[in-house]
Amino acid sequence: MSIRFYKPAPIDNFVPYEKDEDEQKVNDLGDLKTKLKTALQMPNIMVLAGSGTSLGNVEGPSMNDLWKFCIEDTTRKDDAEKIIKEIRYNLSEPKNKNIEEFLSYCEAYQQIHNSIELEIFLTKSKEIILEKCKFTKSPSTLFAHMELIKKLARRKSKDNRIKLFTTNYDTCFEEAAGKLGITIIDGFTFSAPRIYNPQFFDYDIIKRDGMGSSNTPKYLDGVFHLYKLHGSVNWFRKKETDGNFTIEQKESNDAKNACMIFPAKGKYQQSYIQPHLELIAKFLQGIREPNTCLITSGFGFNDDHLSEPIYAALQSNPHLKLIIVDRSVEKKFKSPGEYSTYWKKFKALADKGLDILFIEADFENFALNIPDLKALSPAESLYQVIHGGLNA
Numbered sequence: 001m002s003i004r005f006y007k008p009a010p011i012d013n014f015v016p017y018e019k020d021e022d023e024q025k026v027n028d029l030g031d032l033k034t035k036l037k038t039a040l041q042m043p044n045i046m047v048l049a050g051s052g053t054s055l056g057n058v059e060g061p062s063m064n065d066l067w068k069f070c071i072e073d074t075t076r077k078d079d080a081e082k083i084i085k086e087i088r089y090n091l092s093e094p095k096n097k098n099i100e101e102f103l104s105y106c107e108a109y110q111q112i113h114n115s116i117e118l119e120i121f122l123t124k125s126k127e128i129i130l131e132k133c134k135f136t137k138s139p140s141t142l143f144a145h146m147e148l149i150k151k152l153a154r155r156k157s158k159d160n161r162i163k164l165f166t167t168n169y170d171t172c173f174e175e176a177a178g179k180l181g182i183t184i185i186d187g188f189t190f191s192a193p194r195i196y197n198p199q200f201f202d203y204d205i206i207k208r209d210g211m212g213s214s215n216t217p218k219y220l221d222g223v224f225h226l227y228k229l230h231g232s233v234n235w236f237r238k239k240e241t242d243g244n245f246t247i248e249q250k251e252s253n254d255a256k257n258a259c260m261i262f263p264a265k266g267k268y269q270q271s272y273i274q275p276h277l278e279l280i281a282k283f284l285q286g287i288r289e290p291n292t293c294l295i296t297s298g299f300g301f302n303d304d305h306l307s308e309p310i311y312a313a314l315q316s317n318p319h320l321k322l323i324i325v326d327r328s329v330e331k332k333f334k335s336p337g338e339y340s341t342y343w344k345k346f347k348a349l350a351d352k353g354l355d356i357l358f359i360e361a362d363f364e365n366f367a368l369n370i371p372d373l374k375a376l377s378p379a380e381s382l383y384q385v386i387h388g389g390l391n392a
Helices: 023-041 064-071 077-087 099-113 114-133 143-152 172-180 197-204 276-288 302-316 329-334 341-351 364-369 377-388
Strands: 004-006 044-049 162-166 183-185 221-227 231-239 247-248 258-260 291-297 321-328 355-360
Touching: 023 321, 023 355, 023 364, 044 247, 044 276, 064 077, 064 099, 064 114, 077 099, 114 258, 143 162, 143 172, 143 364, 162 172, 172 183, 172 221, 183 321, 221 231, 221 276, 221 364, 276 291, 276 302, 302 321, 302 341, 321 329, 321 377, 329 341, 341 355
Parallel strands: 044 162, 044 291, 162 221, 183 221, 291 321, 321 355
Antiparallel strands: 004 355, 231 247, 231 258
């Protein structure tokens, strides 16, 4: 897949990289890498990774796949048809063949009718979603995740840590970091069992001299923060004897006690319980910070509880830069009615001159073309100042 980026102007101003002229192709790609390198030198870097980052080589389930597993699978079809008939769900509309729409409808119906059959069906559907998101990953399938982490983690250790937010349930980023020997701060204690404690986001890791020197300790290189906004397949909600709940990292197939925000329109309400509330708060705080660059990849802006704050922050934070990476940017511009309304809103802001860059690329191609975040030499820094690069 080629990479293209959108310059705020009419849609025809897309710059393709599959041109015949090799020199022009190199110049265009170089232009993009220059823009990315400038953006990634900003003090605060945030990444928001959506379900698109778990497709492709990783072969994670799409929303369409989850619909098939939960509704159309031969072992589920009869039960699904009974539920569809009971709740009077209209499948004649193509848009209704959507697992999120369907589960939302089921949950709304259940709040009024309290159907035992529907409760069993919902629980089983969530168990299927939980299981399907536990797909096996190898270094060859995780190369894009590894490439992204490896490059972004090369920031100078004295800079603010990279903050990687994801709505995915899978453990792709954790496993990729593990294969690279890179440390993650994810809000869980370092001892076993690993218990969620948001205070750990305020801690860091330092490197001391072996002889117990009192010199100023150095921050460890290659550390980043990971915030799993919708929970994870290995988060388990455990009820303690005092009635309170703790979140523990462990493998479990118990959907009822899984600490995950399952696909449904009720995600907005579910995000107001812990630990999701704390994680969302970290995201909201981050996009309000000055001199922040937010990169989204594989995120379709269908989650209003994340899309709306981004839209609002762009209008109130003049120092926020947004880079949107998506494999179908042009298509979403030309057919806005088929996708989230935020695509049209963000394009309008970009056309007004706000600092938004659209890149048409899949996650793998984008990760491969991210420039290495090496520290700028004094000569490079001086060059950027002279040529206005820091203000680009």
